[in-house]
Amino acid sequence: MTLDERIKEALQANSTWSGSPDELWAKVAAQLPPKRQRWRQPFWLGTAAAAVLVLAFVLYAVWNPNPPSPPVVEDAPQLRMFSAVLPAFEPLLVEGGAEIELAVDVSLAADSTERPPHLEIWAEGEERSLTAVMDLDGGALLRTRSLTVQAPEEPGSYRLVVSGAVQEAGQLYQVHGELTIVVQSADQ
């Protein structure tokens, strides 16, 4: 037996422990921090969570179609009863070239085939004729709900009609306004 072997054996023979590993482990384990509960996430959970979010978003969009900053709209065009904007059923006497405020109603549109917002000025005499057509800023109409129109210079009765569809924030709106004016001659 070599010296190395004898040293090893002498140390082994004189250091044989008769204690219980289980008891010692119990003492060690009692002083260890409690095991962290690591919940194993199923591999499909991420996909499922994403699908639920997408579904929730779609359902929300379907059932709550209001745009983020929607203009308050009515279901149908309604008459304005006060303010500087005058009711549509009574002719407004104005001077030629005067500025007129025309009320515009906004409602949800179902038909996307409608043309962009525009103003038509009809001369109403014995024979009705279209005297002017102007394209309008739909966004401005939605915000202000009114349109400032310059009256024709020529005396006579006119019908001002605002109509068309406006697309904003993914939603289609219909704008509508009508007013009959009578342009008086300068000597009236």
Place this chain on the structure above:
Amino acid sequence: MDHTEQELIQRAKQGEHWAMEEIFRLHLDSAIRLAYLVTRNWATAEDAVQEAFVQAFRSLKGFRDGHPFRPWFTRIVINKAKRTTSRLDRGHLPYELEEENTHASFNPEGSVLERAGLNELFEAINELDDNHRLPLLLKYVAELTEAEIAETLDLPVSTVKSRLYTARQRLKKALTTTEGGGRDDLR
């Protein structure tokens, strides 16, 4: 399912108690022997080993991945054993007699003789001063390499080699004196 030591360490770092228990059982034997040989008392050795395992598992996060566990842990055991011994002020008490020794008369004659030789060698080891005894214990009980012993004891490798050489020479001399002559196999 068998796990490598590195796998066990990774799981233990994640707080898995079963992995800690496997590490405990892998290193308990050498740790308790080493602690006993330093403290010379089983109760103190058990306390030291218990504290060493608790400290090791609590500070596992600081253990560098890929490094062997035994040198790092042995250093903790040695420190705990020394500290526990000094705290109890046991000084250089003789080793507790083991039950095995007290029943030596029941062994066959050859074993008794061999046992006597081992006891003399063990006494000679205990006669060594700590500077020479500790490297010897780390080499033969903890089975560390000279480089690992150097790291454990914060010594240069050359110093460890020198101390191991000196310790072996002293043991060889003690044995030849006891056995009444030179022996060829004591290399």
